[in-house]
Amino acid sequence: MKYCSQCSHPVSVRVPEGDNRERYVCDNCGSIHYQNPRIIAGCLPVHGDRVLLCKRAIEPRYGYWTLPAGFMENGESTETAALRETREEAQAEVVLRKLYTVTSILHVNQVQMIYLADLPEEKFGISEETLETRLFREDEIPWDELAFTTIGNALRYYFADRAKAEPSFPLRHLEIEPGYAELLLQT
Amino acid sequence: MKYCSQCSHPVSVRVPEGDNRERYVCDNCGSIHYQNPRIIAGCLPVHGDRVLLCKRAIEPRYGYWTLPAGFMENGESTETAALRETREEAQAEVVLRKLYTVTSILHVNQVQMIYLADLPEEKFGISEETLETRLFREDEIPWDELAFTTIGNALRYYFADRAKAEPSFPLRHLEIEPGYAELLLQT
Ligand SMILES: [Zn+2]
Ligand SMILES: [Zn+2]
Numbered sequence: 243m244k245y246c247s248q249c250s251h252p253v254s255v256r257v258p259e260g261d262n263r264e265r266y267v268c269d270n271c272g273s274i275h276y277q278n279p280r281i282i283a284g285c286l287p288v289h290g291d292r293v294l295l296c297k298r299a300i301e302p303r304y305g306y307w308t309l310p311a312g313f314m315e316n317g318e319s320t321e322t323a324a325l326r327e328t329r330e331e332a333q334a335e336v337v338l339r340k341l342y343t344v345t346s347i348l349h350v351n352q353v354q355m356i357y358l359a360d361l362p363e364e365k366f367g368i369s370e371e372t373l374e375t376r377l378f379r380e381d382e383i384p385w386d387e388l389a390f391t392t393i394g395n396a397l398r399y400y401f402a403d404r405a406k407a408e409p410s411f412p413l414r415h416l417e418i419e420p421g422y423a424e425l426l427l428q429t
Numbered sequence: 430m431k432y433c434s435q436c437s438h439p440v441s442v443r444v445p446e447g448d449n450r451e452r453y454v455c456d457n458c459g460s461i462h463y464q465n466p467r468i469i470a471g472c473l474p475v476h477g478d479r480v481l482l483c484k485r486a487i488e489p490r491y492g493y494w495t496l497p498a499g500f501m502e503n504g505e506s507t508e509t510a511a512l513r514e515t516r517e518e519a520q521a522e523v524v525l526r527k528l529y530t531v532t533s534i535l536h537v538n539q540v541q542m543i544y545l546a547d548l549p550e551e552k553f554g555i556s557e558e559t560l561e562t563r564l565f566r567e568d569e570i571p572w573d574e575l576a577f578t579t580i581g582n583a584l585r586y587y588f589a590d591r592a593k594a595e596p597s598f599p600l601r602h603l604e605i606e607p608g609y610a611e612l613l614l615q616t
Contacts, residue, residue, distance in 0.1 A: 243434040247462070250432035250439075260557065263502065275434070279501050280465045281540060314466050315450065319533030319604045320540055341602060344528065344542075346506030353468060353507055370447065413600055415528060417506045 248273045279346075282354040283323035284311020286396055287336045289361040292377035293397065295384075296331050299373045303389035309356060309396065310334070324357045332375045333367030336360060343396045345416040356396050358411055391418060435460045466533075469541040470510035471498020473583055474523045476548040479564035480584065483518050485576055486560045493576035496543060496583065497521070511544045519562045520554030523547060530583045532603040543583050545598055578605060 243266045246253050251270035258265055258274050266275040286309055287294040295307045310331040314323035321338055328336050336359035345354040366375045378384075380401045388394045395416060403411045430453045433440050438457035445452055445461050453462040473496055474481040482494045497518040501510035508525055515523050523546035530543040553562045565571075567588045575581045582603060590598045 245432060245434050245437035247430040247432050247434045247440075250437040252437075253434075276500070277503055278467045279503060279505070281468065313463070314540075316464055316466060316538040317535055318466070319535060320531065321533070321602070321604070341531065341600060344507065346508070348504060348506060351503040353501075413528060415508070417508070 243275060243277075246271060246273055247275065277351075279351040279353055281314040281320065281323070282311050282352050283314045283320050283327060283357075284309050284354070285324050285328045285336055285338070285357050285359040286342060286400055287328060287332070287334055287359045287361040288400075289364060289377055292379050293383075293400065294332055294334060294361055294366060294375065294377055296372040297374040298371065298389055299369075300371050305373065306387050306389035307384050308389040308393050311354065311356065320355055321357070324355070324359070328359070331369055331372050333369060334361055334365065334375070335363075337362065340411060341413055342411060343392070343399065343414045343416060345392050345395070345418060347392065347418045349419070354392050356392075358400070392416075430462060430464075433458060433460055434462065464538075466538040466540055468501040468507065468510070469498050469539050470501045470507050470514060470544075471496050471541070472511050472515045472523055472525070472544050472546040473529060473587055474515060474519070474521060474546045474548040475587075476551060476564055479566050480570075480587065481519055481521060481548055481553060481562065481564055482570075483559040484561040485558065486556075487558050490576035492560065493574050494571050495576040495580050498541065498543065507542055508544070511542070511546075515546070518556055518559050520556060521548055521552065521562070522550075524549065527598060528600055529598060530579070530586065530601045530603060532579050532582070532605060534579065534605045536606070541579050543579075545587070579603075 243253055246268035249271040251268050253266045253268050255264050256267055258267055296310055297307055298304055310328040312327040328334050339358040342358040343356040368375055399414050430440055433455035436458040438455050440453045440455050442451050443454055445454055483497055484494050485491055497515040499514040515521050526545040529545040532541040555562055586601050
């Protein structure tokens, strides 16, 4: 940020009165331009003993496999965002079951929220963001070709939870620190 | 948003190529200025049979009672943000127990995440944002003087969950639609 989006004056970086953090501040109109983390919402769609993955048609991680997920938009709930992303990226209509992973990805200022979801019908497709969409059994998951650490985490938790004598899917609360940049969800 | 924060050129509102939503777009430098929901993180601090509330020293809802909560900052996890807000607003050090409510507040583009937390010591205080901080038993909660719908929801769920024969505190996933504007968390 170089200029004030309200008045076009150059902004400066300083701690506003009553605050304790540096912000982009406009000394002309007084606007303070806060910057805050963004939410990535998505699904882990399950159909029988298989899960649905999408092969990315966009950078970063072009050609790698991921779960349908993307930035939550203004005016949406987190659930609506997860359903929309699944529709857009995988052409799939799912039923949300529960919030399953919440991951703070510190160095990119994102919070990723993945829902467990049922895919009732074997219907899905590709999109501008997706080269290929398909269902994988656990032994078919392309572990070395997953796009992001967070996706591998969600899948590992899912298969472990499902394998328990009495399957249960508790919320997983995770944090990813700087240093994993190359593996993380950035679009 | 009136001007591009990268080059100071006036922005226009249109659907960028490959997108399906209107965005603020700069026709000079090509920047697309996305706007996304923000996260409010906070705590429901419990000490024995009492919970900690703060009386707001700021608008909106000056003088009304709330849970310690505020905007998550860049570089934080959701947990770190909840702990920091509790420290800043209530001068209290708590131990997070679990994520308890996730509420999408559609018309203000916020997602509120409240953690159940233990307040080990009876130590807390006031701040620039808080006129008074105190512990309340269930029968003492000032239900008519709560700042926001979301705070009343979290407290009602908590006392109901605690009263169960076998207390358990499942994640509550909520959505608040337009029309409740006057009651909602906006700072
Ligand atoms: Zn300005
Ligand atoms: Zn520009």
